[in-house]
Amino acid sequence: MNELSPQKLTAKDYATDQEVRWCPGCGDYAILKSVQKTLADLEADPANTVFVSGIGCSSRFPYYMATYGFHTIHGRAPAFATGIKLANPDLDVWMVTGDGDGLSIGGNHLLHVLRRNVDIQILLFNNEIYGLTKGQYSPTSRPGTRSPSSPGGSIERNLNPCNFALAAGARFVARTVDTDQKHMPEILKRAHGHRGASFVEIYQNCIVFNDGVFADFTDKKAAPERQLRAEHGHRLVFGPNNEKGLRLNRDKVAIEIVTIGENGITEDDILVHDETDALLAQMLVTLDGPDAPVVVGVIYCNQADTYDAGVARQVAKAKIAKPNADMKELLFAGSTWTVD
Amino acid sequence: MATNLAQKPTASADKHVPASLESVVIRFAGDSGDGMQLTGTQFTHSTALMGTDLATFPDFPAEIRAPTGTTFGVSAYQINFGARRVLTAGDQPDVLVAMNPAALKTNLEALKPGGTLVVDIGSFNSRTLAKAGYTSDPLEDGTIAPYQVIRLDITRMTLESVKEFGLSNKDAIRCKNMWTLGLMLWMYGRQRQSVVDWLKGKFAKSQQLADANIAAVNAGHAFGETAELAGDMSHSTVGRAEVAPGVYRTITGAESLALGLVAGSKLAGLDIMFGSYPITPASTLLHQLARLKEHGVVTFQAEDEIAAICSAIGASFAGSLGVTSSSGPGIALKGEAMGLAISTELPLVIVNSQRGGPSTGLPTKTEQSDLYQAIYGRNGDAPLPVIASATPGDCFEVAIEAVRIATKYMTPVILLTDGYLANAAEPWPVPDFDSLKPFPVQFHTNPENFSPSSRDAKTLARNWAIPGTPGTEHRIGGIEKDFNTGNISYASDNHQLMTDTRWNKVLGIADDIPLQEITQGDATGDLVVVGWGSTFGPIYRAVEQSRAKGLNVSQIHVRYMWPLPKNLGELLKGFKQVLVPEMNKGQFATVLRDNYLVDAVRLNQVNGQPFKVSRLNQVIAEMLA
Numbered sequence: 001m002n003e004l005s006p007q008k009l010t011a012k013d014y015a016t017d018q019e020v021r022w023c024p025g026c027g028d029y030a031i032l033k034s035v036q037k038t039l040a041d042l043e044a045d046p047a048n049t050v051f052v053s054g055i056g057c058s059s060r061f062p063y064y065m066a067t068y069g070f071h072t073i074h075g076r077a078p079a080f081a082t083g084i085k086l087a088n089p090d091l092d093v094w095m096v097t098g099d100g101d102g103l104s105i106g107g108n109h110l111l112h113v114l115r116r117n118v119d120i121q122i123l124l125f126n127n128e129i130y131g132l133t134k135g136q137y138s139p140t141s142r143p144g145t146r147s148p149s150s151p152g153g154s155i156e157r158n159l160n161p162c163n164f165a166l167a168a169g170a171r172f173v174a175r176t177v178d179t180d181q182k183h184m185p186e187i188l189k190r191a192h193g194h195r196g197a198s199f200v201e202i203y204q205n206c207i208v209f210n211d212g213v214f215a216d217f218t219d220k221k222a223a224p225e226r227q228l229r230a231e232h233g234h235r236l237v238f239g240p241n242n243e244k245g246l247r248l249n250r251d252k253v254a255i256e257i258v259t260i261g262e263n264g265i266t267e268d269d270i271l272v273h274d275e276t277d278a279l280l281a282q283m284l285v286t287l288d289g290p291d292a293p294v295v296v297g298v299i300y301c302n303q304a305d306t307y308d309a310g311v312a313r314q315v316a317k318a319k320i321a322k323p324n325a326d327m328k329e330l331l332f333a334g335s336t337w338t339v340d
Numbered sequence: 341m342a343t344n345l346a347q348k349p350t351a352s353a354d355k356h357v358p359a360s361l362e363s364v365v366i367r368f369a370g371d372s373g374d375g376m377q378l379t380g381t382q383f384t385h386s387t388a389l390m391g392t393d394l395a396t397f398p399d400f401p402a403e404i405r406a407p408t409g410t411t412f413g414v415s416a417y418q419i420n421f422g423a424r425r426v427l428t429a430g431d432q433p434d435v436l437v438a439m440n441p442a443a444l445k446t447n448l449e450a451l452k453p454g455g456t457l458v459v460d461i462g463s464f465n466s467r468t469l470a471k472a473g474y475t476s477d478p479l480e481d482g483t484i485a486p487y488q489v490i491r492l493d494i495t496r497m498t499l500e501s502v503k504e505f506g507l508s509n510k511d512a513i514r515c516k517n518m519w520t521l522g523l524m525l526w527m528y529g530r531q532r533q534s535v536v537d538w539l540k541g542k543f544a545k546s547q548q549l550a551d552a553n554i555a556a557v558n559a560g561h562a563f564g565e566t567a568e569l570a571g572d573m574s575h576s577t578v579g580r581a582e583v584a585p586g587v588y589r590t591i592t593g594a595e596s597l598a599l600g601l602v603a604g605s606k607l608a609g610l611d612i613m614f615g616s617y618p619i620t621p622a623s624t625l626l627h628q629l630a631r632l633k634e635h636g637v638v639t640f641q642a643e644d645e646i647a648a649i650c651s652a653i654g655a656s657f658a659g660s661l662g663v664t665s666s667s668g669p670g671i672a673l674k675g676e677a678m679g680l681a682i683s684t685e686l687p688l689v690i691v692n693s694q695r696g697g698p699s700t701g702l703p704t705k706t707e708q709s710d711l712y713q714a715i716y717g718r719n720g721d722a723p724l725p726v727i728a729s730a731t732p733g734d735c736f737e738v739a740i741e742a743v744r745i746a747t748k749y750m751t752p753v754i755l756l757t758d759g760y761l762a763n764a765a766e767p768w769p770v771p772d773f774d775s776l777k778p779f780p781v782q783f784h785t786n787p788e789n790f791s792p793s794s795r796d797a798k799t800l801a802r803n804w805a806i807p808g809t810p811g812t813e814h815r816i817g818g819i820e821k822d823f824n825t826g827n828i829s830y831a832s833d834n835h836q837l838m839t840d841t842r843w844n845k846v847l848g849i850a851d852d853i854p855l856q857e858i859t860q861g862d863a864t865g866d867l868v869v870v871g872w873g874s875t876f877g878p879i880y881r882a883v884e885q886s887r888a889k890g891l892n893v894s895q896i897h898v899r900y901m902w903p904l905p906k907n908l909g910e911l912l913k914g915f916k917q918v919l920v921p922e923m924n925k926g927q928f929a930t931v932l933r934d935n936y937l938v939d940a941v942r943l944n945q946v947n948g949q950p951f952k953v954s955r956l957n958q959v960i961a962e963m964l965a
């Protein structure tokens with residue numbers, strides 16, 4: 001062992017010398033900063049860290065991280081990440097994708113990487129638009145979104161990324177906001193600590209093509225009223241004075257928004273967040289209605305066996321069962337005959 | 341002359357003295373549910389163990405269980421075995437075994453005039469005849485008159501032979517193929533032990549089924565022994581072929597390919613990460629490799645062919661040998677990712693088991709029509725090496741070559757095989773692994789002045805530094821990269837330089853592959869027949885026969901499809917005429933014409949069948965007339 005422990009890395013040490021090419025004011029900058037800070041906090045080994053992405057503004061991310069990185073092709077990052085983990089399960093793999101990359105062209109792969117529970121962190125930068133191709137509506141764009149390809153407003157229903165992830169069998173689902181430099185590193189650390197596929201949806205503002213889509217709940221002033229930070233073991237409350245909360249309507253198995261102190265409602269009526277409860281998670285990510293808050297934080301976390309570990313186990317088992325497996329034996333397997 | 345032996349086999353007093361034949365072609369044909377592929381492979385195995393050379397052609401429908409008794413549900417297995425070198429499955433069967441009317445209907449035409457027809461009359465009734473589309477009974481209306489017919493009620497005799505085991509009627513009838521196998525083993529003096537051993541293993545979980553099937557084999561064999569089968573074909577042997585001394589086994593193309601990939605990975609010192617998505621006829625390779633985990637093989641059944649190749653590329657990035665495999669439709673899906681592997685310069689082996697196209701085409705029939713796709717089929721100037729295997733056994737060597745080239749030149753390599761090669765079996769001299777030259781991969785580990793795009797001056801291969809290595813952290817991707825730093829670069833001169841570099845790297849591989857040899861015949865002359873892939877057998881035989889007739893013809897069989905061997909153009913110029921037979925519309929001919937301005941004459945066939953030697957002979961004769 002080395003006597004002198006290497007100097008602790010700072011966030012800056014995780015940045016490359018490459019000029020960052022996002023538009024000024026793009027939410028991606030804030031995410032980059034948070035990720036670099038997270039890695040520094042985690043004392044992540046750059047040599048053992050890999051960032052994998054697809055194609056999109058968001059997917060340029062690996063170029064700016066002084067780790068190993070692979071900017072692949074549109075939508076397919078989950079498959080590359082899976083291959084990397086199968087080749088070397090010890091690597092710490094982060095995947096970066098966008099709402100188009102991950103949910104449109106790559107929807108199939110995202111579904112399967114979550115279902116298989118490959119041990120990686122997946123950061124989906126949701127800006128509800130195709131940024132790189134200049135602003136067409138995406139699978140997460142809300143109906144009526146006007147864009148170059150939907151001048152009369154989009155007529156598709158939008159997809160809820162976290163609900164998608166839960167339905168795909170994800171065992172870790174979380175949400176955070178690009179500009180929230182305190183919340184995001186906490187969530188990223190949780191994602192990192194989780195063994196298995198950790199899915200994090202990050203609300204990201206595209207200042208050029210979809211500015212302010214999330215402002216109603218991310219603006220400093222609006223946030224307390226419209227954001228609910230879920231924390232395991234704590235009551236699901238929000239509001240400037242935590243005076244509002246979520247209550248289970250047992251007749252309808254639905255969540256309703258209530259105010260503590262009104263209509264005889266006390267704190268005890270408010271649901272306590274249990275991040276291992278899949279049904280609750282689904283209700284939280286699909287919360288809807290004019291006074292419903294957007295739930296952020298770790299919404300679901302319930303560890304399970306991972307795909308890469310399962311594969312490694314089978315290989316190890318086969319090697320134990322046949323310790324002397326060599327090429328010669330393999331070539332001569334089955335019936336042979338000799339011609340002299 | 342038709343002989344009817346179904347009624348009462350009589351024991352023959354004087355045993356026939358087996359006639360010795362040089363070679364025989366048998367085709368087993370029956371309903372998909374009749375188990376003809378098993379009959380064929382077991383006959384093959386027994387034959388191989390006796391030192392007879394052979395080639396096979398399994399031909400089965402795309403449907404798993406096509407409706408019983410229909411012509412499109414017929415499954416056939418042809419074997420050519422001989423006391424001489426056997427290179428093709430044979431143009432025309434000498435013997436046809438027809439297990440039902442549909443099999444007779446679809447295969448009788450192929451039978452040699454005067455050939456032997458063994459037919460299960462027990463499967464003939466008005467219903468099955470109608471199913472096969474017969475309006476009158478071919479056994480009675482003169483249809484089979486030109487052949488030597490052996491009529492047997494195989495169905496009934498099988499049921500009798502397994503009666504004591506108390507099987508259900510369905511299971512009992514299933515033993516028909518083993519009864520037939522027993523008879524054919526007797527007819528050609530093949531040993532039965534390997535079949536018995538195999539049945540014991542196959543039915544290890546059911547003593548009853550094992551016993552019944554073995555009894556059926558024995559009954560078929562005993563029937564042959566005691567019945568008086570008329571004519572020359574009744575009981576004959578085919579001797580050992582004159583082959584080089586050594587240890588042999590039978591092998592199909594899919595098996596030898598799997599072995600070759602594993603051998604290649606060991607010679608390179610890497611573990612295989614094989615990403616694939618099931619598709620006929622490529623799935624067999626996935627099945628083969630999935631059982632070789634103890635050799636460090638990881639197989640990943642991906643959600644589609646795109647994910648399959650992407651996972652393999654990811655694995656190569658992380659230091660494994662990424663391998664992916666598919667057939668035409670799946671290879672089409674992999675196109676974009678191949679471009680990424682070319683752009684990021686990562687090793688990768690892409691196996692294409694070609695089948696009839698376009699689109700879904702003919703899943704179970706063979707074709708060589710993906711050559712353009714392999715050499716040219718990507719966006720951008722995206723060259724990669726392409727190599728093709730010629731015989732089932734050759735897949736082994738070709739797979740090792742693919743791994744060697746991929747790792748030495750940091751490039752994806754396409755390996756072309758086809759449905760015929762994947763399934764066909766041949767005796768294979770087991771190679772001496774220790775005599776193969778290792779080509780160990782050296783990962784780059786030195787952080788000093790590291791750039792992911794520094795290149796070997798000779799091979800132009802970029803260095804390969806893998807995640808987990810301190811100090812060589814780097815980013816790669818599909819955007820054009822600066823020649824020196826590997827960072828993103830949109831500079832126009834740099835793109836020219838990088839495109840040229842990728843191009844020259846692949847063309848430079850021509851310096852590292854063997855010069856093209858004349859496969860057969862003189863180095864100059866009146867005609868050369870140029871082939872590639874699985875047409876090797878028929879072309880070899882045709883050129884051999886034509887030469888025996890005194891015709892001035894040579895053969896060149898090409899393995900390295902891209903880049904082409906450096907001397908190929910020179911060789912072709914030594915001949916007055918060039919004939920290129922291909923199971924496509926003339927794709928290699930285009931490549932030859934483009935590269936060498938030679939007047940390559942096309943001979944094309946896409947009927948899902950291998951070339952007939954007789955047809956090639958005819959064309960050769962015409963061109964030299």
Ligand SMILES: Cc1ncc(C[n+]2csc(CCOP(=O)(O)OP(=O)(O)O)c2C)c(N)n1
Nearest residue numbers: 055056057058074098099100101130131132
């Ligand atoms: C095969 C393929 N199809 C289309 C494109 C063009 N394309 C690039 S990025 C993109 C959409 C990206 O949207 P998103 O994933 O939301 O990323 P963002 O730019 O918004 O971060 C598209 C359609 C491509 N690069 N490759």
Ligand code: SF4
Nearest residue numbers: 023026057131206207
């Ligand atoms: S287009 Fe939008 S998402 Fe892309 S860099 Fe600019 S602001 Fe960011």
Ligand SMILES: [Mg+2]
Nearest residue numbers: 098099129131
């Ligand atoms: Mg987007």
